[in-house]
Amino acid sequence: xxxxxxxxxxxxxxxxxxxxxxxxxxxxxxxxxxxxxxxxxxxxxxxxxxxxxxxxxxxxxxxxxxxxxxxxxxxxxxxxxxxxxxxxxxxxxxxxxxxxxxxxxxxxxxxxxxxxxxxxxxxxxxxxxxxxxxxxxxxxxxxxxxxxxxxxxxxxxxxxxxxxxxxxxxxxxxxxxxxxxxxxxxxxxxxxxxxxxxxxxxxxxxxxxxxxxxxxxxxxxxxxxxxxxxxxxxxxxxxxxxxxxxxxxxxxxxxxxxxxxxxxxxxxxxxxxxxxxxxxxxxxxxxxxxxxxxxxxxxxxxxxxxxxxxxxxxxxxxxxxxxxxxxxxxxxxxxxxxxxxxxxxxxxxxxxxx
Numbered sequence: 001x002x003x004x005x006x007x008x009x010x011x012x013x014x015x016x017x018x019x020x021x022x023x024x025x026x027x028x029x030x031x032x033x034x035x036x037x038x039x040x041x042x043x044x045x046x047x048x049x050x051x052x053x054x055x056x057x058x059x060x061x062x063x064x065x066x067x068x069x070x071x072x073x074x075x076x077x078x079x080x081x082x083x084x085x086x087x088x089x090x091x092x093x094x095x096x097x098x099x100x101x102x103x104x105x106x107x108x109x110x111x112x113x114x115x116x117x118x119x120x121x122x123x124x125x126x127x128x129x130x131x132x133x134x135x136x137x138x139x140x141x142x143x144x145x146x147x148x149x150x151x152x153x154x155x156x157x158x159x160x161x162x163x164x165x166x167x168x169x170x171x172x173x174x175x176x177x178x179x180x181x182x183x184x185x186x187x188x189x190x191x192x193x194x195x196x197x198x199x200x201x202x203x204x205x206x207x208x209x210x211x212x213x214x215x216x217x218x219x220x221x222x223x224x225x226x227x228x229x230x231x232x233x234x235x236x237x238x239x240x241x242x243x244x245x246x247x248x249x250x251x252x253x254x255x256x257x258x259x260x261x262x263x264x265x266x267x268x269x270x271x272x273x274x275x276x277x278x279x280x281x282x283x284x285x286x287x288x289x290x291x292x293x294x295x296x297x298x299x300x301x302x303x304x305x306x307x308x309x310x311x312x313x314x315x316x317x318x319x320x321x322x323x324x325x326x327x328x329x330x331x332x333x334x335x336x337x338x339x340x341x342x343x344x345x346x347x348x349x350x351x352x353x354x
Contacts (some may be wrong), residue, residue: 001234001308003352005241007032010122012080013115014065014316015087018060019195020129020187022048024233025058025086026336027343034080038063040089043262044191045286048194051335065109075116075123082240083126085113086159088160089236090131092292093199095156096220106159109164114170117180125181125243127236129169132158132188132225132257132298143260144299146186146253152293164253172250181247185239187232188225188257193339195229202322205273210281216285220267223295227258228318230346231311238307251306257298262315276323312349 011028015021016037028035036059042049061074065087065233077082088106095102110128117123133285134157136149150161164184171182191202208215242250267282274280303309313321319344328338 001238001350001352002241003031005244006237007227008034009082009164010078010080012036012038012075012078013184014083014085015047016060016088017042017047018086019048019192019197020190020229021086021193022052023229023339024086024194024236025055026052027237027322027345029057029344030340034046035059036080037061038065038074038078039062042325047196050193051329052339053336065112066104068115071109071112071271072116072119075113075120077124079120081122081124082244083113083117083123083241084108084236085126085128087112087113088129089156091197091199092133092154094155095154096114099155102265103159103162106156107162107284110163110166113266118174118178120286122150123180125240125247126175126183126241127243128163128182128184129156129236130163130184130185130186131160132238132255133187133293134161134164134177137293137296139294141295142258144255144256145196145299154211154292163300168252171304175210181243181250182252183243183250184253185232185238186253186255186298187235188227189220189227190227191322192229192233193322193329193335193342194311201269202273205270205280208282208325209277211298214265215282216267217270217282218285219292220282220284221265221294222292223263223265223297225257225263225296225298226315226319227262227311227349228271228313228321230343231313232256232345235307235309236349238244238309242307245306247307251302254303254306255285255300256303256309258311258318260316262318264315265348269315269319271321272325276319287338312346
């Protein structure tokens with residue numbers, strides 16, 4: 001990664017008010033990019049977007065990605081060189097409750113964005129962020145590779161697999177001929193400071209600690225690829241940079257997952273966090289739960305070969321950085337400054353500086 005690549009570059013982040021989007025926006029701001037955002041307002045005042053502010057120079061467009069005309073007008077006005085598309089309905093159980101809205105946001109929202117890019121000559125590269133859950137997961141033990149079949153069954157996961165197909169169609173039918181490089185990025189289960197979304201493990205842990213109540217786990221033995229939020233964000237930046245500089249050597253889709261040792265059961269992750277915090281407990285939730293895959297792992301060797309990207313934080317690092325962020329927030333620290341310090345520490349692990 002050449003972090004100087006981003007200085008002065010016009011970058012649009014969709015979904016910048018979300019968890020990953022806020023961290024990505026913070027890093028781009030640190031690197032001197034001219035950042036614009038397109039998203040709904042943050043759902044909670046205390047989420048990452050508020051905690052990582054103030055956003056003094058951000059062009060913050062409050063736009064519903066489902067509104068084609070508003071998306072088109074915003075992208076035309078912002079004239080980005082690079083687009084990082086993170087806007088999505090990203091929760092599995094919400095996908096069951098609102099499947100139509102999930103497909104409208106994830107699939108048609110992506111279509112609206114790519115149509116707007118078609119008509120914006122300034123755009124050179126687009127990274128579309130999907131999910132580790134795009135794969136047709138039959139429970140086999142091997143880590144998923146980019147060429148494996150797509151299409152898991154729940155609405156959220158399936159909608160993200162549809163986004164992969166939409167992106168492939170636009171690459172071939174429209175954007176390739178226009179000279180716009182386009183690729184998708186599939187990350188693991190992301191954790192870190194500032195995430196307060198419903199039905200995510202680490203936010204649920206924190207809420208149980210604050211309530212001094214046991215955490216109820218739906219599937220304590222389910223294995224997931226856990227990674228700190230900065231890891232995939234670094235992958236998105238490396239991918240976008242390569243799409244601008246040398247698109248002919250960039251695969252159309254890449255996994256950005258943790259090392260194999262960071263693929264651990266939900267129960268193990270919770271117990272490590274509670275041990276670091278020094279209190280808390282968990283129990284298995286009763287009643288019927290939505291179907292979820294028992295095992296999910298990613299093979300990220302293609303990202304290493306093509307971009308030189310690899311994880312720099314193991315599971316203990318990721319959990320320690322997350323718990324440290326919680327403690328700093330509870331202690332009244334400046335969370336933008338604290339988060340920038342974590343980014344700076346990560347840059348040292350990369351062996352680069354901004």
